[in-house]
Amino acid sequence: MVKADLQELTRSPTAVLGASGGIGQPLSLLLKACPLVDELALYDVVNTPGVTADLSHISSVAKISGYLPKDDGLKHALTGTDIVVIPAGIPRKPGMTRDDLFKINAGIVRDLVEGIAKHCPKAFVLIISNPVNSTVPIAAEVLKAAGVFDAKRLFGVTTLDVVRAETFTQKYTGQKNPAHTKIPVIGGHSGETIVPIFSKASPSFTIPDDKYDDLIKRVQFGGDEVVQAKDGAGSATLSMAYAGYRFAESVIKAAKGEKGIIEPTFIYLPGVVGGEEIAEATGVQFFSTPVELGPNGAEKAINILDGITDKESRLLEACKAGLQGNILKGVDFIKSPVPTK
Numbered sequence: 001m002v003k004a005d006l007q008e009l010t011r012s013p014t015a016v017l018g019a020s021g022g023i024g025q026p027l028s029l030l031l032k033a034c035p036l037v038d039e040l041a042l043y044d045v046v047n048t049p050g051v052t053a054d055l056s057h058i059s060s061v062a063k064i065s066g067y068l069p070k071d072d073g074l075k076h077a078l079t080g081t082d083i084v085v086i087p088a089g090i091p092r093k094p095g096m097t098r099d100d101l102f103k104i105n106a107g108i109v110r111d112l113v114e115g116i117a118k119h120c121p122k123a124f125v126l127i128i129s130n131p132v133n134s135t136v137p138i139a140a141e142v143l144k145a146a147g148v149f150d151a152k153r154l155f156g157v158t159t160l161d162v163v164r165a166e167t168f169t170q171k172y173t174g175q176k177n178p179a180h181t182k183i184p185v186i187g188g189h190s191g192e193t194i195v196p197i198f199s200k201a202s203p204s205f206t207i208p209d210d211k212y213d214d215l216i217k218r219v220q221f222g223g224d225e226v227v228q229a230k231d232g233a234g235s236a237t238l239s240m241a242y243a244g245y246r247f248a249e250s251v252i253k254a255a256k257g258e259k260g261i262i263e264p265t266f267i268y269l270p271g272v273v274g275g276e277e278i279a280e281a282t283g284v285q286f287f288s289t290p291v292e293l294g295p296n297g298a299e300k301a302i303n304i305l306d307g308i309t310d311k312e313s314r315l316l317e318a319c320k321a322g323l324q325g326n327i328l329k330g331v332d333f334i335k336s337p338v339p340t341k
Ligand SMILES: NC(=O)C1=CN([C@@H]2O[C@H](COP(=O)(O)OP(=O)(O)OC[C@H]3O[C@@H](n4cnc5c(N)ncnc54)[C@H](O)[C@@H]3O)[C@@H](O)[C@H]2O)C=CC1
Pocket: 017, 018, 019, 020, 021, 022, 023, 024, 043, 044, 045, 046, 087, 088, 089, 090, 091, 092, 101, 105, 108, 111, 112, 127, 128, 129, 130, 131, 132, 157, 158, 159, 160, 161, 189, 234, 235, 236, 237, 240
């Protein structure tokens, strides 16, 4: 009995859906190298045999397997999995918004989450596919319809916004390692819905007044910087793989019992302890806020809205307007699908 419990604690079978892509490959590499991951299943509509063969030569703990849609590949990738990370879907090109990806990515995420509902309904689900503000509500509705929704287990990955905030403020925080400043970035994951709350950073630091607006814009539109630089070849992949791995590692560590892990992530507020009060204050049901992670996932949503500055309150107002529309679009996609004919 004791032995079995211990085994449970040390197991963390993980699946990556969209594993052959720009994010999927480096993310799978980081997970393969992670000593906390003992099994890694890769799924994509193309190229998983090659990616899997390549990664399988790495002498790390994780046993790796790869699947394509044929021969029930999704079912095999998901069965027995505790953590599913989803970077499947098309990325932006210059001139596109994240919402422009909805048309294609909404259906991809819906179908993959239907697979999760069937084959690993208790897994932690980490959604990277854009537009996150809509794909997470889509996932929630799919899981609700299947009767297996647990808000504590569904996460929109907004860690890249936090990583960018840490990096772009380094000259003001003075940290040699920029990640040593904890900066909550809340709201959603697109443009003005991204709200860095510099006033609640720890340790605290000061941004000169004349630099504040530029810094906010840089965090909010950091994704565009990469899309422009890649000039048609996609969006952030390597920094996203780093951010996705960082978040997945936190979820795994908390699931194994490590205490005090807090990460901002996009969740369904009413289903998480402490979330109702944030939903009331913001008027939205899905929102990124610092969350205390634990063995059951999102144990507690932390409200950092009290005492934010006037400037931050104004950013939050702009966020709410855009975010609500994105959320409803996702919910409607499942609840009242637009007829295809
Ligand atoms: N949450 C965030 O902060 C970020 C999100 N993203 C988003 O991540 C997504 C992936 O970006 P990239 O990896 O650069 O794109 P990519 O095009 O390089 O890779 C996507 C992969 O998904 C696969 N795929 C497509 N349909 C699939 C399906 N039904 N089942 C399984 N796999 C499927 C493709 O074959 C491809 O290998 C995009 O939607 C992008 O906007 C990108 C950066 C940051």
